[in-house]
Amino acid sequence: MRAPRGEFELIDAFVSVFDPSKDEGVILGIGDDAAVLRLRGLTALTTDSVMEGVHFTPAFSPEDVGHKALAVNLSDLAAMGAQPVAFLCALAVPPPWVSRVVRVGRGMAALASKHRCALVGGNVTRARQLSITITALGRVAHPLTRAGARPGDVLLVSGSLGGAAAGLARRPRPTAAQLRRQRRPTPRVELGLAAVGRAHAAIDVSDGFVQDLRHLLEASGVGADVDSTAVPRVAGASLEQALSGGEDYELILAAPRSRVPELLRAARSLHVSLTAVGRCTREPGLRMPGSGPLPGGFDHLR
Amino acid sequence: MRAPRGEFELIDAFVSVFDPSKDEGVILGIGDDAAVLRLRGLTALTTDSVMEGVHFTPAFSPEDVGHKALAVNLSDLAAMGAQPVAFLCALAVPPPWVSRVVRVGRGMAALASKHRCALVGGNVTRARQLSITITALGRVAHPLTRAGARPGDVLLVSGSLGGAAAGLARRPRPTAAQLRRQRRPTPRVELGLAAVGRAHAAIDVSDGFVQDLRHLLEASGVGADVDSTAVPRVAGASLEQALSGGEDYELILAAPRSRVPELLRAARSLHVSLTAVGRCTREPGLRMPGSGPLPGGFDHLR
Numbered sequence: 001m002r003a004p005r006g007e008f009e010l011i012d013a014f015v016s017v018f019d020p021s022k023d024e025g026v027i028l029g030i031g032d033d034a035a036v037l038r039l040r041g042l043t044a045l046t047t048d049s050v051m052e053g054v055h056f057t058p059a060f061s062p063e064d065v066g067h068k069a070l071a072v073n074l075s076d077l078a079a080m081g082a083q084p085v086a087f088l089c090a091l092a093v094p095p096p097w098v099s100r101v102v103r104v105g106r107g108m109a110a111l112a113s114k115h116r117c118a119l120v121g122g123n124v125t126r127a128r129q130l131s132i133t134i135t136a137l138g139r140v141a142h143p144l145t146r147a148g149a150r151p152g153d154v155l156l157v158s159g160s161l162g163g164a165a166a167g168l169a170r171r172p173r174p175t176a177a178q179l180r181r182q183r184r185p186t187p188r189v190e191l192g193l194a195a196v197g198r199a200h201a202a203i204d205v206s207d208g209f210v211q212d213l214r215h216l217l218e219a220s221g222v223g224a225d226v227d228s229t230a231v232p233r234v235a236g237a238s239l240e241q242a243l244s245g246g247e248d249y250e251l252i253l254a255a256p257r258s259r260v261p262e263l264l265r266a267a268r269s270l271h272v273s274l275t276a277v278g279r280c281t282r283e284p285g286l287r288m289p290g291s292g293p294l295p296g297g298f299d300h301l302r
Numbered sequence: 303m304r305a306p307r308g309e310f311e312l313i314d315a316f317v318s319v320f321d322p323s324k325d326e327g328v329i330l331g332i333g334d335d336a337a338v339l340r341l342r343g344l345t346a347l348t349t350d351s352v353m354e355g356v357h358f359t360p361a362f363s364p365e366d367v368g369h370k371a372l373a374v375n376l377s378d379l380a381a382m383g384a385q386p387v388a389f390l391c392a393l394a395v396p397p398p399w400v401s402r403v404v405r406v407g408r409g410m411a412a413l414a415s416k417h418r419c420a421l422v423g424g425n426v427t428r429a430r431q432l433s434i435t436i437t438a439l440g441r442v443a444h445p446l447t448r449a450g451a452r453p454g455d456v457l458l459v460s461g462s463l464g465g466a467a468a469g470l471a472r473r474p475r476p477t478a479a480q481l482r483r484q485r486r487p488t489p490r491v492e493l494g495l496a497a498v499g500r501a502h503a504a505i506d507v508s509d510g511f512v513q514d515l516r517h518l519l520e521a522s523g524v525g526a527d528v529d530s531t532a533v534p535r536v537a538g539a540s541l542e543q544a545l546s547g548g549e550d551y552e553l554i555l556a557a558p559r560s561r562v563p564e565l566l567r568a569a570r571s572l573h574v575s576l577t578a579v580g581r582c583t584r585e586p587g588l589r590m591p592g593s594g595p596l597p598g599g600f601d602h603l604r
Contacts, residue, residue: 033381034348039341046336047390079335088349133392135437
């Protein structure tokens with residue numbers, strides 16, 4: 001395929017790889033000054049960017065980049081217990097990427113299609129560095145915030161951690177599974193939906209387990225005892241990678257003990273592992289014996 | 303004020319300059335994985351970016367940059383006849399801008415406050431080039447699309463054109479008014495609202511009058527005769543700057559003749575000039591005697 005010529009041809013080529021929306025709530029999709037949606041009930045809204053050299057490297061395929069740009073947003077919706085509905089996509093494209101933008105769209109469209117999340121708007125501008133900023137909308141019956149955890153709640157974490165950090169490491173050479181975790185994170189949308197009404201609080205692990213858990217604890221006004229040896233690790237990931245490596249896009253849930261068995265059953269039926277790693281306490285602060293000094297997480301400006 | 307240290311301090315400093323939302327539709331604002339809004343009726347959604355070196359130059363103050371980033375999005379809402387409600391803001395910040403981000407926020411907050419548009423979410427990442435991507439939401443009773451113009455409709459344009467292009471030109475030296483037009487565009491939100499139920503179609507002039515008018519004509523399946531001498535020009539702007547210079551953020555409206563007097567009255571009461579410049583025709587194509595060969599508009603990838 002030849003490279004698109006100019007802004008409008010590039011937009012047409014990008015948009016053409018997405019399924020047209022069949023959602024009756026989308027009154028007006030792409031092509032006017034704004035999209036128009038009929039959004040009933042409560043709507044969760046989040047925005048997140050992926051940036052060349054920060055969130056992806058030359059080792060990522062264009063499809064990986066497109067997948068990741070949407071995945072990090074759907075992960076935020078998952079952490080709110082929201083069902084994805086639609087998204088808008090702003091592309092900043094340097095000349096060498098113009099010919100690859102349609103492949104970025106394909107990676108994004110495959111994930112969008114899986115979650116029936118419609119592309120309803122966007123923008124393209126030139127830039128020196130490729131970046132993709134997505135704003136995603138979801139339908140949410142009862143928002144699952146960071147702030148609902150109570151003393152006594154069990155802390156659970158989905159999947160396993162440290163995969164993205166291990167995928168970034170040069171030595172030892174990352175495994176194919178680690179690379180996949182880094183390049184194609186799986187937003188835990190179905191688990192987030194299953195946690196509504198069962199968990200008291202949730203957050204996604206984007207900046208690192210310890211840092212994101214601390215956000216949940218602070219927002220909830222509780223502390224926690226966590227067993228670092230219980231934190232599920234991707235094969236080959238070090239304890240430090242599991243505790244402070246960012247970009248795992250797993251969920252941390254805080255749930256009352258009585259609800260834990262049904263949460264574990266729900267996770268099993270979704271083929272997602274869910275592991276109890278500790279307990280919320282009235283006493284503030286995070287205690288994690290055996291982990292050594294608690295690591296920080298990822299800071300985008302440092 | 304000392305520069306913020308790290309991502310979370312920068313976010314706190316940025317957010318602190320915005321009015322807290324008093325809109326009862328904002329159930330959960332900034333600080334969780336996603337915002338939660340109760341959006342009734344129809345919602346217009348748009349996303350637009352401003353990029354260092356493309357949409358602003360070192361001559362812009364940080365406040366100008368923040369104003370413009372929101373203004374270009376509110377202009378899209380205006381063109382749909384939507385009332386701004388809320389927005390999300392993704393910042394990509396290179397190190398030299400960290401200390402100026404709060405000033406960017408001040409320029410943005412002043413405009414947001416004027417339109418009672420609440421900041422409900424955002425993101426920050428590091429980058430080599432400053433860019434701001436905003437997604438804005440508006441309430442819309444009857445969307446004013448590009449597609450409703452009919453043969454016989456009068457074409458009107460708000461304000462005057464060519465100011466941003468003249469502001470960019472080096473010679474003759476731009477006037478203070480031209481610079482202001484370029485750096486502090488005024489989104490025609492109230493005029494867009496006044497046009498609902500009166501105009502058949504609308505678009506905002508972001509890429510250039512001729513190019514954006516063509517989008518409206520094509521979407522509506524009509525042509526037009528336009529009197530180029532009637533197109534209102536900013537003092538000192540050339541005809542070419544008025545016809546093809548982008549970033550004016552004025553509105554083009556197509557309205558039935560019977561509704562023109564009330565549109566002109568509404569514009570007068572809003573202290574916005576509104577000028578009839580031509581007529582829609584059944585015959586396709588844009589005819590503009592006296593303008594010479596019709597210029598193109600701005601293409602972000604060329």
